[in-house]
Amino acid sequence: MSHLPLCHRQSSTEDLYSLMAGIRLFEMSLLDMFGQGLLAGTTHTCLGQEATAVGVVSCLDRERDIILSSHRCHGHFLAYCGQAEELYLEIMGKPGGVCAGRGGSQHLNVRNFYSNGIQGGIMPIAIGMAKAEKLRQSKAIVTVFLGDGTFGEGAVYEALNIASLWQLPILIIVENNGNAQSTPTQLQLSGTFQGRLEAFNIPVQEIKTTDVRQVIKAVYPLIDKIRHDGSPQALVIEALRLGPHSKGDDHRSKQEMDEIRDKDPLTLMKDLITPSDQACIYQQAQEFIDATRQKVLQEKSYE
Amino acid sequence: MSNKTYLASLNESLHAMMEADERVILIGEDILDPYGGAFKVSKGLSSRFPSQVLTTPISESAIVGLGTGLAMRGFLPIVEIMFGDFITLAVDQLVNHAAKFRWMYNEKVRVPLVVRTPMGAYRSYGPTHSQSMEKHFLGVPGLWVISPNLFTEPGELLKQAVTRLQEPVLFVEHKYAYAQPLLDVPDGMVLEELAGEKGFFPASVLRHRNPDPAMRGLLLCYGGLSKMCLEAVLLLRDSEGISMDLAVITQLSPTPVVQLQTLFDQYKDTLLVYVEEASVAAGWGSEMMASMQDFALNTRNCQLRQLRIGSEYSVIPSSKQLEGRILPNVQKIINQIVACF
Numbered sequence: 001m002s003h004l005p006l007c008h009r010q011s012s013t014e015d016l017y018s019l020m021a022g023i024r025l026f027e028m029s030l031l032d033m034f035g036q037g038l039l040a041g042t043t044h045t046c047l048g049q050e051a052t053a054v055g056v057v058s059c060l061d062r063e064r065d066i067i068l069s070s071h072r073c074h075g076h077f078l079a080y081c082g083q084a085e086e087l088y089l090e091i092m093g094k095p096g097g098v099c100a101g102r103g104g105s106q107h108l109n110v111r112n113f114y115s116n117g118i119q120g121g122i123m124p125i126a127i128g129m130a131k132a133e134k135l136r137q138s139k140a141i142v143t144v145f146l147g148d149g150t151f152g153e154g155a156v157y158e159a160l161n162i163a164s165l166w167q168l169p170i171l172i173i174v175e176n177n178g179n180a181q182s183t184p185t186q187l188q189l190s191g192t193f194q195g196r197l198e199a200f201n202i203p204v205q206e207i208k209t210t211d212v213r214q215v216i217k218a219v220y221p222l223i224d225k226i227r228h229d230g231s232p233q234a235l236v237i238e239a240l241r242l243g244p245h246s247k248g249d250d251h252r253s254k255q256e257m258d259e260i261r262d263k264d265p266l267t268l269m270k271d272l273i274t275p276s277d278q279a280c281i282y283q284q285a286q287e288f289i290d291a292t293r294q295k296v297l298q299e300k301s302y303e
Numbered sequence: 304m305s306n307k308t309y310l311a312s313l314n315e316s317l318h319a320m321m322e323a324d325e326r327v328i329l330i331g332e333d334i335l336d337p338y339g340g341a342f343k344v345s346k347g348l349s350s351r352f353p354s355q356v357l358t359t360p361i362s363e364s365a366i367v368g369l370g371t372g373l374a375m376r377g378f379l380p381i382v383e384i385m386f387g388d389f390i391t392l393a394v395d396q397l398v399n400h401a402a403k404f405r406w407m408y409n410e411k412v413r414v415p416l417v418v419r420t421p422m423g424a425y426r427s428y429g430p431t432h433s434q435s436m437e438k439h440f441l442g443v444p445g446l447w448v449i450s451p452n453l454f455t456e457p458g459e460l461l462k463q464a465v466t467r468l469q470e471p472v473l474f475v476e477h478k479y480a481y482a483q484p485l486l487d488v489p490d491g492m493v494l495e496e497l498a499g500e501k502g503f504f505p506a507s508v509l510r511h512r513n514p515d516p517a518m519r520g521l522l523l524c525y526g527g528l529s530k531m532c533l534e535a536v537l538l539l540r541d542s543e544g545i546s547m548d549l550a551v552i553t554q555l556s557p558t559p560v561v562q563l564q565t566l567f568d569q570y571k572d573t574l575l576v577y578v579e580e581a582s583v584a585a586g587w588g589s590e591m592m593a594s595m596q597d598f599a600l601n602t603r604n605c606q607l608r609q610l611r612i613g614s615e616y617s618v619i620p621s622s623k624q625l626e627g628r629i630l631p632n633v634q635k636i637i638n639q640i641v642a643c644f
Contacts, residue, residue, distance in 0.1 A: 066376075099409040109408035114375075118399045124365040125400060128372015128380075131357075135328075135378070155395070158365035165360070 003082035004288070007058040009220050014281060016058070016212050017269045019082075020050040021285040023075045024266060026084055027243070029293055030074075030091065034247050038297070039091060043105040046075035048210075048242030051265035052175050053079040055215025055237075056143065059223050064112070064140040066129050068122045071106045072175075073115035076145055080113045084289070088296040096299050120146070120153025127159045130168035134230060141226050143171040149180025151196065152188060163232045164200040171219075171226055172202070172234040177241040182251060197234045204234040210265040240264065309457050310481040313344050313419075316458025317381070320465055321352045327465060328373060330357045330366050331383030341385045342421055342481055363392035367418055371401045371471070374416040379465055387422035387475065388434050401471035402445035416471045417464045421478040423527045423580055424630055429621035435581040437475045441556040441590055448556040450475040452529035453486045454494070454507040455553055463503045475555070477527025486530060489537060497550075497562045504554040506562045509533070514546035518644055520574030520608075521566060523591060525552045528631065532578050535636040543641055547576065555587055558594055567598040574643050575609045578636060583613040612639050 004022040007015050027045035034043070046053060053075030057067065062080065069076040077087060083098060090097030091105045098110050106117035116122050126144040133140040150156060151174075163170050180188050197204040207218045215237060222233040240260045244250035261267070270278065307315075320327045329348055331340065335358045339346030349356040359366045363384055370380035384390050390397075401414050424433035440448050447470050451457030457476070464472040488494045491512050496505040511519075524532040529551045539545040550566055552559060575595060577588030588611035599605035615629035 099407060099411070102409050103407040107403075107407045109404075109411055114404075114408070114412075116400065116403070118395060121364075121368065121395055121400055124368020124396060125372040125375070127365065128369040128374075129376050130372070131369065132373045132376035132378055135354075155364045155368065158360070158362035159368065161360055162362065162365055162369065 002085060004078055004084055006062070006082050007054055007079070009059045009216050011058060013213070013269065013272045014277060016054055017266070017273055017278065018281045018285060019054050019079065020212060020266055021282050022084070022288060023050045023053060023078050025285050025289040026078065026087070027074060029289055031243065031247065033293075040093065041104055042246045043091060044072040044246050045243045046072050048240030048260070048264060049175055049177065050075055051210050051212040051215050052173065052237050052239055055212045056173055056219050059216060059219045060141065060143060064138060066112045066133070066140060066142045067114070068126045068129070068142065068144040069113070069115035070119070070122065070145060070147060070150065071117045072147065073106065073108055077108050077110070077113060077115070081110050083110065084292050085296060086110075088292060089299060092296060092301075094296070094299050094301050101302065120150045120156045123156045123159035126170055127162050127168055130163065130170045131166065134168060139227055141169050141171055141223060143173060145173050145175060147180070148174065148176040148178065148185055148193070149183070149188065151193065152180065160197065160200045160202060164202050167231040169226050169230045170232040171222055172197070172232065174234065174236040175239040176236055177239040179241055179245070181245045182249060193236045202232045202234050204236065206236040208238045210238060210240055210263045211268050212265055306484040306487065308482055308484050309451070309453060310342070310344060312456055312458040312485065313451075313461060313476065314346055316461045317345065317348055318351065320462060321348060321355050324379065324466070325355060326377065327379045327381065328355050328357060329381050329383065330359060330370055332359055332361055332385050334358055334383055340383060342478060344419070344476070344481070345383060363389050364396050367393035367396040368400060370416045370418065371396060371404070371414055374414045374471075375404065375412050379415055380417070381465055382416070382418045384418060384420035386432050387420040387436055388431050390418070390420055390436055390473070393418070397440070397446060397471065397473065398443055402443050405470070406445055413469045414471045415465070415469045417461070417474050418472065419461070419474045419476060421476045421481070423477040423479050424619050424626060425479045427621055427623045427626055430618045433619040433626070435579070437473065437555060438581050438586045440473050441587060443556070445471065446556070447472040447554070448475060449473070449504055449553055450526035450555055451553065452507070452526050452551045453480060453483060454509075454529060454551050455505060456485065460504060460553055468503060475526060480527045480530070483530060486533060489533070491540070497565055499554055499559060500561050504559070506553060506559065507551040508566070509536070509549040511540060511546045511548060514548070515544060518544055519546040519548070520576060520640070521550055521570040522547045522576045522578060522640070523550045523552060523566070524578040525555060525587065528578055528580055531631065531633055532636065535633045535640070538633065538637055539640060543637070545640065545644060547640060558590060560594065563591065563594050564598060567595055571599065571602070571605050571607065574640070575607060576612060576640055577610070578612045578631060580631060581613055582616045583611040584616055586611070586613060588613065608643065610639060610643060612636055
């Protein structure tokens with residue numbers, strides 16, 4: 001196996017769990033590698049947000065749909081293409097990286113997947129791509145992942161206005177992990193995400209769950225609707241940030257962390273998979289990540 | 304016979320491009336007929352090509368990003384920013400998005416986006432509607448800055464930027480130049496075009512047929528000041544006996560190294576003068592001077608005589624009289640050059 005297994009909306013619980021575990025272990029290994037001095041620069045892991053990545057991306061048509069993501073993009077990327085090896089190499093700055101080490105952790109492109117490290121700036125790009133698909137009547141959908149902190153950026157609102165005004169085929173996913181880097185939502189957001197999106201006449205739903213099956217259940221009808229109507233939809237998904245914003249910058253209390261750990265999307269799957277199956281899948285994912293990590297460490301660096 | 308205007312050249316080019324290729328999409332504020340854009344460059348386009356002309360909210364950041372997204376997915380978008388001063392609202396989209404994608408995604412994408420905008424003063428529009436802000440966009444890897452003038456058909460330059468370059472371009476027009484007819488080569492001068500590096504964006508070099516070898520030099524300029532600089536050059540010749548040849552550059556960034564090297568080789572022993580409309584501080588002329596100095600170091604024995612001319616270091620006033628005090632004009636250019644001889 002050279003890639004993480006990809007999922008679709010009818011994937012089995014075991015497969016969904018397997019992919020989420022692979023993403024979890026990939027991200028944990030990055031923090032470990034930083035700790036060992038094996039990586040330079042920075043990273044933003046999606047620990048705790050695996051269910052949004054897997055749930056949303058599994059509902060898309062990977063051949064034609066477009067995904068736009070942010071600094072916290074590894075989960076979205078891996079759920080889209082599974083290319084853990086190329087992502088490792090990219091983050092390590094090696095020639096075999098998915099962008100040859102030019103972009104690094106936050107600046108990824110493979111086929112119809114694009115991420116960038118500027119807050120909110122991807123939203124205007126999203127409306128451009130959606131307009132392009134609409135003009136050529138491809139029925140492709142542009143899915144854009146925004147964080148709760150991103151709603152501080154003005155570019156988002158300029159683009160939301162046009163997305164609605166021109167009825168563009170966009171799915172806006174708000175991953176609300178309650179933290180804009182180190183700033184909790186109550187210190188940075190007035191009103192609500194729903195209120196803001198509805199102000200532009202963009203239909204919005206909110207799900208307070210980190211269960212990947214619930215995410216799929218909420219997302220797929222929206223995809224279907226956008227595919228049919230060609231107009232924007234938004235979904236606010238409760239997300240957890242189990243790790244730091246980037247590396248060592250987490251000052252949340254133990255109590256707060258203990259509370260959110262109960263909603264860990266991997267833990268939530270416990271009742272659905274037998275303990276032995278679960279252990280087996282997790283072990284396989286661990287072996288895959290370990291083997292991939294060993295392999296990429298041997299790969300050639302730039303001179 | 305009068306030549307077509309700078310404005311007509313641009314407008315005709317847009318008509319021709321949109322007719323030839325439906326991937327050419329014009330995006331901007333107030334560009335629909337009958338208004339046809341604040342400076343009328345888009346006149347007639349929405350009537351002829353309604354599906355290719357997108358009028359937008361007042362959202363410069365969003366519309367530049369919109370253009371980038373369209374460009375990355377196979378279209379040839381042209382975004383009009385109504386006044387060049389407003390380009391600051393879209394800096395992030397130009398610098399951190401459009402200019403980055405091709406390189407940072409390891410050449411897997413192309414961003415053939417052209418952002419057209421009029422810069423420039425001389426119309427009493429005041430501090431936020433008169434600036435020449437292009438200098439802030441020089442030296443951004445991945446972003447091209449191109450400026451048409453009255454010697455090189457502006458519509459042809461625009462066509463090169465839109466249909467051939469395949470890179471994000473800030474296309475700097477000049478609001479004072481719109482109404483002016485394109486210029487002919489004056490008596491006593493010869494025009495030579497210096498090709499750009501990919502065969503695009505030529506520089507126009509006007510040389511005196513019979514220069515005075517003891518009193519000669521080269522004046523470099525770009526864009527809207529091309530007519531003023533030509534007038535200065537002719538007056539210097541006729542009244543002062545000074546033979547300043549004129550090089551009108553179209554590619555402001557990346558620095559057109561090959562063209563500059565050619566000019567350096569021909570004029571290194573003469574006076575080199577750079578005229579721009581913005582203040583000279585951290586400007587286009589400074590960058591050109593520095594490039595020439597780099598060439599000079601390579602030749603070891605070259606002592607360059609170089610001069611920058613631009614506006615006073617000031618916010619641009621609204622009052623016509625106050626504006627006139629700070630902006631370059633023919634007489635100021637002549638006076639500064641005469642003082643060098």
